[in-house]
Amino acid sequence: MGEHDEDDKYNNVPYFTALTTYCNYAVIVLLGHIWDFLVNTFGRGDGVNGADGSDYAPYVRSFEDFYARRVYSRVSDCWGRPISSAPGAYVSVIEREDNLEMDWKVDLKPTGKTLDCINLASYNYLGYGELPGGIDQDTLEALDKYGVSTGGNCVEGRNDILEELEETMADFLDKEASIIFGMGFATNSQVLCSLVGPGCLLISDALNHASIVVGSRNSGAKIRTFAHNDARSMENTIRESIATGQPGTGKPWRKILVVVEGIYSMEGEICNLPEIIRVKKKYGVSLFLDEAHSIGAMGGTGRGVCEYWGVGTKDVDIMMGTFTKSFGAVGGYIAGSKDVIDLIRYTSPGALYATTMSPPCIKHISWVLSEIKGEDGTGKGKQRIKQLKENTMYLRRKLAEMGLQIYGEPESPVIPIMIYGVGQIATFSRECLARGLAVVVVGFPATPLILSRARICASAAHTTEDLDKALEIIKDVSKLTMIFYDTPKRRTPALKSPKKFEEKVHASDSIFSSEEIVEHSTENGHTVLPRAAPDFGRFSFM
Template sequence: MAIQSASPTPSMFRKKSTPVLNTAASYLSAVSEADARARAPRGTPNSTPALSLSSSVTSSSEDTVLHEREELNSDGLAYPKVPPTSEQVFTTVHAEFGHCANDSYRFTSRYNPARPLKAGEQDPPYYILLTTYISYILVILFGHLRDFFGKRFKATDYRHLLAHGGYAALNSDFDSFYTRRLKLRIDDCFSHPVTGVPGRTIVLLDRYSPNHNKSILLTGGKTRGLNVSSYNYLGFAQSKGACADASAESIRRYGISACGSRREGGTSDLHIQAEALVARFLGMEDSLISSMGFATNSTVIPALVSKGCLVISDELNHASIRFGVRLSGANVRMFKHNDVKSLEALLREVISQGQPKTHRPWKKILVIVEGLYSMEGTLVELPAIMELKKKYKFYLFIDEAHSIGAIGPHGRGVCDYYDVNPRDVDILMGTFTKSFGAAGGYIAGNRSLIDRIRLSGHAGAYAEAMAPPILTQVVASMASIMGVTLPRLDKPTSSTRSLLTRHSDSTLNVIAEEAPAWRGTALAAWLPTWMPTPQSMCDGSDSQMRLRRLAFNARYLNRALRKLGFITYGSADSPVVPLLLFHPGKMAVFSRLMRTRPTPIVVVVVAYPATSLVTSRVRFCLSASHTKEDIDTILVACDEIGDLLDLKQGVGERWPLQEIMARAVELVHMEES
């Protein structure tokens, strides 16, 4: 990265105004000069400075002290070549990963039995609920009036809703009413096109609508904003670094296309290595990887349960789980979200009553929960569920799409967070699209179960295998979290032999002898011999830094928003922080005001049917790539917009914004009452 001159608000974009420094001596001289200049007037900054972003980006412009060769991305924006280390003075602006040398801005994500798991969900004042319902009633009323008169006086505009030429209507006006009469009005805050790397910042493609959002056109301009909309929890979605280098090397060796389906012999050495590494990362006997996270649930659940079985599902489980249960043909019952008492009452009922009509015992009972609920930000109450599991003898399936890699002192998910042995859980499912910066999903469990799923699950027989670069990203990011144990010189290992973990009992014994304990490191023999393994990957220092920074950012934003008076859901340790908006008109206004600030902030607005009708919200998705100053920028924006839109309806002690920012470390480590 280029070291910049002292500037109160350095810009993300730069221009080349001086010759490039070609020699090492001139490079080091400029670094020393910039270091001395930065230290003299104001000391050493502890982190990347706050962003100062242009809202209309068409070229790169930034004055620097040290100028090095830069690579222009396809969007015309200049990206630095080499990020600085933690020993350098961080006076540069980082688009993908904000560096922070202040160890105070770190926290370890770990369950403390002495404090409550989560804060109770607050209800808004009655006038907020009343005005929200009135807003929906008015929208529905005027929408039906417009449909009534429109079908009679503007039939051409309603052609798709009316029978014509002997054909039935292509769409139902009742089913499409919400989309046409509410979502269309605020469609500019949904599905905004982006480009580039979804790191600390992201580039939006500017757009406008000439006909009230019926069609949205691109202007050709681009806006770079602070990104709190991506599930890039650990910041591994980078174009630079060890993971990117490993993926680039895999492209040179394997190409970029998928290896074919499993049935057609598409399983490669990378598949076997990745599955072995996933199993050891989770502390399970074996694992199966799939090329799509949604398909992992929807194709595996039918292989686990069938007619005569019962699935007990949390009422807020993901759509992929619901779809898989429907395909299985099993009976399904739901319990209140994250309510252990409701679950136990339901277990008592279904066990005592048995199957409907015949009252025969269930063939099996499978309880499905999520580790971290991405819409609510709540963590599953795993210790209490494990106690019920011992008492009622059901099978437990945990979907860790959002918790794996993001929760726990070692990044191993909710089992790590609660210090629960993963072998006590029957099935662990997760995806690689969030914390690992890749794609696809996995199922992990005992070896006999996984072998059965390989035979009876649809994903293995019909789905395409994962492409080599994606597999390499999974292996590299997971190994970075685990750390790598180098082979002993007195006991040579064979990487070829270690690949056959499921085909040879003798090999299994060798691997078991060499394998580290749960939460331990990965063996070098499990990694491709050609994959670069820098020191930060081997010792796990880089990933530990990322895990601790993510935990700090999550607790800081969650607790700070509550101290400002906002109503938020979920656990303080959740990297997903939902802020309740309630009123439908506030969704679009909040998104627009955040996006048009001096430092644009890109957020995700969520509404019905993803949430209940009156609990629309904005979700802040935090990352280890964010700095403390980035969180402060978000808090300043929320404080101003919250006053403007009357969003501060929470109860409890409130702190002024400046006090929150000054006491951030104390706020993070403070015990909840």
């Protein structure tokens, strides 16, 4: 399940589409260089990097500068669109137009108008990004009592409501303890350096999020990747790494940590957790699970991919998640053993040098958790989880029936629609917006060159009427852009439902024990070691 090799995705690209996409990029680059030559020879520089005659070093690399001016600037209106409403089932998008006074520069100015759109662009899985009934009273009271900011870090700024939320989150995940951060990205990028360091090995899925890439590089640990969501590749990487030991010395690794995601946000694929746990236990390594997109959205009670697969959370050493998707808030959490959480609290840059979560956000998340757990007695949380699943499967079924190529599993609320062609990305985005539908489109360098796509997100906030209207718009725009690639002659591999995890998995000793982690805290420096360039295909303009 979910083990899609990158070559398989390339095999789904129609040959003519691949050829025209490469040709389009070649023409754009060629014309851009011709224009730069003419401007540098006869013009005033047109802002070309280093062409102003100054003695200062250029701000950016020449290719980055060229790409921004000659490629991205042509379609910049398709990204970073500002909104003027809550990101609910519908959203008000601020209309923009080119600022002609800025010449080539990526600059758009508001027209003063807004467009009311069906919102398939926001991460609002359970619909808590917008509260039709108004903000919960406890949230408003927290603003009056505690103010906007705690004015302290995760030690000094840990007030009673934050401590209560940490205990609630730990109980929700059946973990000993948890720690809450005020920023989701920092929950990864500023924590991994407290868990591994020099002499340690971090084994990462090839398509892990940018926050994991940054956190891994900051840790000072040696980094190796394995093929996306492929337990066999992961096992081979672990076995080879154990056999060869540390580079240069051959000494055993001090610790080995595997990092995976619950749902991969660019692919819509669900982590093959049972197989990953099996390999993890076989070799005695530790597992870090990023549930930014799966917590709240997966499982019968919203407890994430562990519940989805029927796997105990005790089989995952460290669990990470964010409150920015299903909870409609900000920040993130790490849950694990008490020793690990204490180590993070007193050594992580994100815990020591950043202000804790705002009190109103703390109370909002606590309120959302009480609804999800059913403690409010209304059953609304359970209904939202059920509605999300129904909307997700309805969208996926209808899109597949249209003949569109989509990635991911039937219950994944992240739904990539393959576009491929460079010219079709902008057309798809602009035409959807003009018809009242907000979507996200993603192209190079956020994806490989010919694997451009639109990415829509299901939400419990939508009614069937909302989805039918959105699907009709997608159908019309797909006809215009000619992206019905999944014809009877060219069918993508069938989406698979999760198999029941029948193998009985027990907790086992890990080389990443609490004692070793605490000992490691006295040695771990935060030096960034050089490594191969990150996969910029995982970065997005959004």
